[in-house]
Amino acid sequence: MTVNKSNMAGGGILTAVGLLVTAQAVSYGLGNLRSIGPGLFPLVSGIALTLLGLGLVLASLLGGQQDELPVRQIRWHAALSVFGGLLAWAVLTPSFGLVPGTVALVLAASFAAGRPRPSLLLGLIVVLCGAGYLLFVKGLGLTLAAFKY
Secondary structure, X not given: OOOOHHHHHHHHHHHHHHHHHHHHHHOOOOEOOOOEOOOHHXXXXXXXXXXXXXXXXXXXXXHOOOOOOOOOOOOHHHHHHHXXXXXXXXXXXHHHOHHHHHHHHHHHHHHHHOOOOHHXXXXXXXXXXXXXXXXXXXXXXXXXXXXXX
């Protein structure tokens, strides 16, 4: 009997995460149909993750197919670039404002794809800064400055 190891591992991880989310969600109030509580969505999500994970584990046991595609190497440089961009945004935005944080996010994350084109980066910075300001400051009314001095 051959087992698809990648599906087995993925299913096991999904099952474990689903069970953890479900266990944590039970401690929140579920509410009722008229007034849904804060724990209902995490509970449903946790159950769905658990069922999906169990389905993957079962499929890997019953399917009997080996992995057809080789496992690709993780591009750590790309992952660290994106994570660094998110970290830069989270650190810079409260101190310097939305625009400098967004600029740092785009510049740091752009290195994940190799050599970024300056014209594309400039356009992305303008669009994301404008959209972020319109959404968070004007649309949602958050007290978030575009620039802090």
